[in-house]
Amino acid sequence: MPASQLKRLKASLRDQGVTGPQKSKKQKKQQSAGKTATDRVQRNAALQQIRDSFNPFELRATNARPEKFNSASAKDAAVNGKGRYKDVLHRPGVSKSAGEEMRRATLLPEMHRRNKVGGLLDRRIGEGDVDMTPEEKAVQRFAKEKERKAKGRSLFDLEGSDDEAGNGFGAALTHGGRRIDDLAADDFGEEVSGESEDDEDDGELLRRKRRRSDEDEEEEGEGPVDAEEQQPERKKTKKEVMEEVIAKSKMHKYERQKAKEDDDDLRMELDQGIGELMGLLQGVKKPTPKQSEEAPAHDSNGPVVNSDRQRLLDGMDRDKADKEYDVRLKELARDTRAKPSERSKTAEEKAQEEAERLKVLEEKRLKRMRGEEVEDDVARDDVGDDHDLEGDEDIPDEAAEFGFTASVSQPQEQSQQDVQPDEDEFDLDEDLVASDEDVELSGDESDNSSDDEAEIDAPEDEEDEFVKDILGPQTTSGSNDVKLGEKGATSTGSGLAFTYNCPRSHPELLELVQDLPPDQLITVIQRIRALYHPSLSAANKEAMAGFSCSLVDHLAYMGRNKQPMAVVEQIIRHLHSLSRTYPTQIADQFRQNLASFRERGQPDAGDLVILTAIGSIYPTSDHWHQVVTPAVTLMARWLGLNAPSTAKHAPTSTLMTGAFFVALCLKYQGLSKRYVPEALRFTLQVLSTSTVDNTGLAPHIANLMGMADLWQDKSAFIEIFTPALAVLKKRHAKKQHQTLTIMLQQSRLRRRPLELHHHRKLPIRTSVPKFEENFNPDKHYDPDKERSDAKKLEKxxxxxxxxxxxxxxxxxxxxxxxxxxxxxxxxxxxxxxxxxxxxxxxxxxxxxxxxxxxxxxxxxxxx
Structure with a gap:
């Protein structure tokens, strides 16, 4: 069993030499005389050590250093004469109690005040200081109060002592620029009233009294006293300043009102004379005023009374007056109202609007190309006049079914914007049809204006582009003035009539134009469109729809009869314009021609013209289109079934037709860039099996390179066009072979899988080791000062x-x-x-x- 605390205490005191055997008085006296301050310090340290040993939880030593650093610590102690690292003893109990007291003094009051509303907070001096005695608090509060009173004394404090008044501010008080002591005694008390001291009437009375006293003194010979001249000008009071401001404001307001009244009088005088002025401008003589013996309608002071109203007041018949009133009211209702003019836009604004419009059109085209639904929110700039005349506002727009916007153009006075070309606009390649320069039309003045000028300069809709010279700038609805059907009633010098029946089928159109030369057909079409314009009659809409379908059939007829391509191009342009107004009928007629081509199996020249017109009229980049999609399908089907397998099965007509179909496929896919495998297969088969020389196969080689340019961004470009290298090498097309080789190399580079960069291997850095004589593991020897400071700051x-x-x-x-x-x-x-x-x-x-x-x-x- 361990010893008790008392025994341990006695043993510790005895071991430390604090206690020992009993000593006599003489020995105690000698021992106390020989003690020094060092002995007393050692004794106190020994006693403190004994106290600490009896409470082991009151002390806590630092963590012991690792064994490997003990030698370094011993070496450092031997070199410097003292230990580098000291064992510091902590007193957690004392630290805990001190922290507890601090929190009790600071945190506990805050916790008690939490969620408390209201209450008083004593902010008196020394109230929150526990170290101050009540006497000290009272002294500091008294000193603070005296200081506050000294600072708060008014400049006009009259209650101070005479010394204070003489030395301070009391002696400096003045009245009207003079000291109070120098004022006459009667200045006070005589004018005292029951009003306030701030009343300005009293001040005015005092100033008048002062002036009278000065005049009296001057009369008595005492000499004038120019006190006001000697003193600076008196500062105006706030009331005087505001009165002056109000007076000036009223004066300016009166002047503005007077100027406005003068302007109104002058305007009224001009309005009274505007009738005479307009009559002079229009060349109308002023009517002579009728001499009337009636009483004057106005006097010198009153306003002028209307003569008609004066007659009514004088006893005019009531029924007659009502009729006249209704007539005047109808005339006012028919008067055209003024319309606000639009601000002319700057070049930058026009360019920005055009860029935004093109951006919207491109977004819609891309949506149609991907097969997404496109809202038909295109502006009704191209809406036909027949819709406005017939009131068919509720007729649904059927153009969306065919992949383009159905057009119904607004009235002519509202359609003032140019028809801007978009992706749906008419576009023909130079190698497919002839240009406008090859067209030579004869006839009257309506035939002299070319279509190019109509595209550039015409401010009207495309619907009126071909008929504006014949129909005239202003068109009125109603029946035709000329009796239709009287062919040759009035003819031009070239033998063309001005009026024709509107053919509603192709036989009727052939009967109408069979005796005419092909180059006069365009003039006939223009005159028919002008005579049967939808704005002239509601029945013309159906007639023009049939006429449009007959033009589609006539395209195929012209192709089969080898008529000039320049005339064919002009008819395609007319169909492009009419398709905006009659999309359903024209699309159905194109589909019927495609169906006949499918039934025959082999195309003729008319079918080639029809396919060309489809690519020029309709948007070929749509994902699905009711006219374009069947056309592409038929061409791909024919190319797939007629690809020559040997030289014996390759007639020249088939090669030329196939080259044309491949070119059309490339034109159709110019924007969407969809892959047509039948076109590439047909071209490769022709180039590899045909015995024709390179001159006859030039279109096929051109088609092959066109397909390579069109589909070079495809991921399967390498697999698709690698066989074409051998074909081009066989045909000795060196330039095309080199170009295709470069394209394939670029495609291989784009397809190369991801890999790391090939860097040169870097050797491990070797450095001579650096030794520190007095190395300290707790010290950082980083040569980078900023990094070392950053680490210290982080630590x-x-x-x-x-x-x-x-x-x-x-x-x-x-x-x-x-x-x-x-x-x-x-x-x-x-x-x-x-x-x-x-x-x-x-x-x-x-x-x-x-x-x-x-x-x-x-x-x-x-x-």
């Missing part, structure tokens, strides 16, 4: 962060302990109160019970 930040988190945890624990203590206190108080109440109730019940028992016993005893 300090981590240490401070840990300390802050530790303090926050201690604060939370302290708050939790205090809350728990308060809860226990409240519970104890509640328990005491509860027990006290129960005890009082039980005492009352016991007393009542005893009283009842006594009363009962008393009554029983009486019995």
């Amino acid at each position: 300090e930040y981590k240490r401070e962060r840990k300390g802050a988190l530790r303090e926050l945890r201690k604060d939370a624990n302290f708050i939790a302990r205090e809350q728990l203590k308060e809860k226990r206190t409240r519970d104890e108080e509640y328990e005491k109160k509860y027990r006290r109440l129960v005890a009082s109730v039980q005492a009352e019940e016991g007393a009542e019970s005893n009283a009842y028992a006594r009363e009962k016993a008393k009554r029983t005893g009486k019995r």
